[in-house]
Amino acid sequence: MPDLVTGPPQRTRESGGGIRVSAEVDGAQPLWFSVDETFAEMLSERADHIAVALLLPAMRYGRNLHVGGTVTDTLLHRLNHDAQALVRSVHPEYRTITVTADETAEAGSPAAGVATGFSGGVDSFATLSEYTGDGVPSSLRVTHLLNNNVGAHGDDGADLWQKRFDGLRPVAQELGLPFIRVDSNIGEHYPRMGFMQTVTFRNAAVIHVLGGGIGRSYHASEGSFGNISMPPRHGDIGLVGAMTFPLLSTAALTLESTSSGMSRVERTLALVGRPVSRHLDVCVDANPDRTTNCSHCWKCMRTMLTLEIAGSLDEFVPAVFVREPYERRREQYYAELLSSTEPNDIELVEFGDAHGWHWGLGARGRALARRTEEHARDAARGIRRRLRR
Template sequence: MRLGNVQRVTTDGTMELSVTVTSEDGASADRLWYRFPERFADRVTDALDPFVIAALFASIRRGEDLHAAGPVTATLLDNLEEFQAAWAQWRPGRYTPIRVTADQELPDREGPDDRSAIQTFSGGVDSAFTTVRHVRRTAGRSALNLTGAVMVHGFDIPLTDTEAYESLQRRSTPLLATVGVELIPVATNFRELWHSDLADWEDAFGTGMVSVLTLFSGWYRHGLIASSEPYGSLLLPWGSNPMSDWMLSGGRLRVHHDAAGVDRSDKVAGLSVAWPEGADNLRVCWQGEHKDRNCGRCEKCIRTILNFRVAGRPLPKAFGQDVTDEQIRSLRGLSEAHINPLRQILATAREKGVKDDWTVALEEAVRANEDELARGVSYAGGFPQLATGPAAA
């Protein structure tokens, strides 16, 4: 595969950066693009690092070498060799290591490190906790000067759903501003172009997030990816994890997998105390009809509600209604990635001596899904099934 030169087009205050990606035999070509407000143009890198990161999984899935017709930092090229080695071990039947080259190799950025940082922000528990632990300086020596956040249109919110994305952006911009973080809205066809299949997406979404962060490495030196699993319950392979995320660092942006030392129930407890506005505006749902709010019936919504419950914290305003025991029991079609966080909630409940009807219901749901997974039972579309019935009043 070959990445062409970056094309920059500005229309009505929106800047689009794109490259043409040509297949090894030249028989096909794709166009990968990113769009964002023109006022952020001075923060964009002059290197092709973000496009190389974005194209990597498509290349190793096809087994085609990747060449960039422009400058790429040498540090990124070094790190991508290790990144590929990890994924080739994790999924040997799916990915083949390739050579990644560039017309020009750039040195690392010079000068003192001001610890300026940008994060990905979805409005969920993990990203909101990362926000507050850095702006409140509770992250210890790892605390960074977090002042920017990218919210991506085209990942969990499809490009066709502009209404939901704009609604979420309108809510998140002033919310982040209250803690001194500026939201940068970015749209990209990364997922739609190469990773529309769920299995491909679950491997590649981390490279998608880092590619967007790296886009703005002309300004920021550090990029934060919020952890989705704690160290004690890691699930591998998974598209974002503490073992391989750092391998996506280049010479202009160091990537950090953030807060894997904190489990999700402790995150919601900390968030509800340190940033209650963040808790009240959580958006964790990706399966509901309205992507800018929480449906209260999908696995992610139910899991988060139970996180607050087991943490002993009141349900935030982000969830209009609580969940019933029957809804917990009705969860089906869960993959290992969805069962694992539910096991963590059960473990926390046991540690705290919590034994209630809802924990029994959760144990039954976990056992039922483990059994179906072992027997190879699948559901239409391969997605978790929504809980039956409306949420409880």
């Protein structure tokens, strides 16, 4: 395969008042990121974000990567060594490549800004609670909130992204923090590569774009330390963020995974009694017309059941959730939960058992049937793999 070669980052002014940082990419659309011109002074002059953004697609398709412009020397070194080793532990089908740049330079001094992505979910609220509360050292206290359009809202999710962002503005206003929207076409450079399988690098690239004003960033962990395993289930690279983000850091920009010391149940219960929690948005329903959480997708069900077991669901109905869709699907969800091998699901079942939650014999029977079917499918896949050898 030919090398993947980019031009250096260039800035242009958008008609709507944004500043776009783009780089030409041979054989593909330019890679670009855009922010409101209010935050133009936070943009980095370096091309670190290009190297981070394109490492995974280059590895996926076995193409050496050459980045136009200047890349921080330590970042380039790690992208050629441990970062790739970690990626291949998660995605063994990816290939080892060589990453080069027009120029390298030592990291400068870190900027004063401390940012965290804020989606309104359980994990991002947990990070806010830890790093905006009393007693947080000034060097660790969050100074900026980010909301990125890098794939979580779907391929055509601009309307949904805008609606979600507008719904979260009051949180930033209550905290007195600037709220930065970062748009990008990075998803176009990840063909046939799932969002959850690449999420760490997509969001890390955004932080490097803002490296002129941000010196530290927090990325809400998907799971707790006790649930970290290699390789992560389904190639979900976000589950090993605690190992990945340090490899994407420099002396001028520290990327950290946060709240891994808390379980999903603990993070959910930390929302109880906090007025700001009325802005909670955990839903995976991509319908831009919805006005609240759908209350029947798996994320809504998990959150609502956790709150119900704790006796706190009424606090979140109807401002955050709607009871009827949840109750209609609850028995079916029990079976899904009891048959699941996902660490967060196992944790929720244990939480329910500890509180004497009644799952019902019907749900347990359906869970047993689901496990039997899954074992049969796993066995069939194993036979097909052996036959192909």
